[in-house]
């Protein structure tokens with residue numbers, strides 16, 4: 410009972426000091442910049458014609474795609490985002506890379522939470538001036554919400570990766586568009602669609618891979634909450650010892 414109280418107090422102090430600065434860092438630290446993306450690999454996610462949130466909407470599904478291309482210098486991934494035919498109310502819409510792919514039945518709920526290999530969580534919201542402190546998958550948090558129709562945006566995200574094996578790899582995952590209230594509107598899977606790299610004259614630089622390989626082991630959706638809880642308990646234990 411007493412121990413519980415102490416833990417609560419420490420936890421409250423910890424959380425309030427974090428929110429006072431509005432600076433959140435993942436339980437595993439800030440997101441790391443990936444510098445060894447195989448140049449030119451292109452991943453494409455195209456929205457389906459089938460509606461998810463409102464199957465009887467005569468306007469049909471949101472149209473569009475995300476094309477994600479590894480940067481020529483291997484640092485980060487360039488995103489070309491294009492959406493149209495968005496709902497006429499309920500915005501501004503947000504979109505994220507989600508942890509799991511969309512299953513064949515098209516259920517966007519099955520994509521689970523945002524891609525978050527550093528276990529940062531959704532709240533407080535991402536501060537886009539410090540993108541390393543945001544969830545890797547929080548594309549609209551880092552790069553802007555959907556506030557127009559059509560909506561077109563291009564940007565480079567330094568934290569997403571096309572290196573299969575890293576936790577921040579998105580090539581086997583999905584993205585989801587949400588209403589402002591987080592209800593899921595539609596979703597699509599990323600898949601490798603080709604490469605802009607002409608040939609072996611520009612080989613992927615694999616020497617830098619050691620620096621960013623740690624998050625890989627923390628990706629599984631199932632292990633995420635366990636790892637997070639273990640870490641939290643560790644932090645609390647440390648706080649008590651100090």
Ligand SMILES: *[C@@H]1O[C@H](CO)[C@@H](O)[C@H](O)[C@H]1NC(C)=O
Nearest residue numbers: 430431432535536537538539
């Ligand atoms: C975001 O971070 C910047 C730079 O640290 C800071 O000045 C600003 O107040 C932060 N914004 C919010 C909403 O926390």
Ligand SMILES: *[C@@H]1O[C@H](CO)[C@@H](O)[C@H](O)[C@H]1NC(C)=O
Nearest residue numbers: 427428429430431432533534
């Ligand atoms: C920090 O977040 C709190 C609660 O979300 C908010 O009230 C406050 O204005 C934020 N501070 C800054 C500097 O943005």
Ligand SMILES: *[C@@H]1O[C@H](CO)[C@@H](O)[C@H](O)[C@H]1NC(C)=O
Nearest residue numbers: 432433434438439539541542
């Ligand atoms: C995370 O990044 C922020 C902003 O640069 C920095 O203030 C903070 O110390 C970093 N946290 C860790 C654990 O590296």
Ligand SMILES: *[C@@H]1O[C@H](CO)[C@@H](O)[C@H](O)[C@H]1NC(C)=O
Nearest residue numbers: 498499500588589590591592
């Ligand atoms: C979220 O917003 C949409 C669009 O306004 C609405 O249809 C839906 O019912 C809302 N969901 C919740 C849980 O309030």
Ligand SMILES: *[C@@H]1O[C@H](CO)[C@@H](O)[C@H](O)[C@H]1NC(C)=O
Nearest residue numbers: 461515516517518519592593
């Ligand atoms: C998806 O989740 C929303 C919100 O919890 C729920 O209203 C909806 O029925 C779910 N849809 C499916 C197909 O599971």
Ligand SMILES: *[C@@H]1O[C@H](CO)[C@@H](O)[C@H](O)[C@H]1NC(C)=O
Nearest residue numbers: 509510573574575578581628
């Ligand atoms: C996606 O790939 C990453 C990195 O290889 C892996 O850790 C993760 O388990 C994979 N996710 C799915 C849903 O297959």
Ligand SMILES: *[C@@H]1O[C@H](CO)[C@@H](O)[C@H](O)[C@H]1NC(C)=O
Nearest residue numbers: 605606607608609610611612
């Ligand atoms: C690969 O690049 C080299 C040098 O840029 C060029 O000479 C060669 O024709 C290219 N090969 C292919 C298959 O594109």
Ligand SMILES: *[C@@H]1O[C@H](CO)[C@@H](O)[C@H](O)[C@H]1NC(C)=O
Nearest residue numbers: 444445613614615616617618
């Ligand atoms: C590969 O990356 C390493 C570390 O970033 C760098 O030192 C090296 O020059 C790079 N090699 C090539 C061929 O780009």
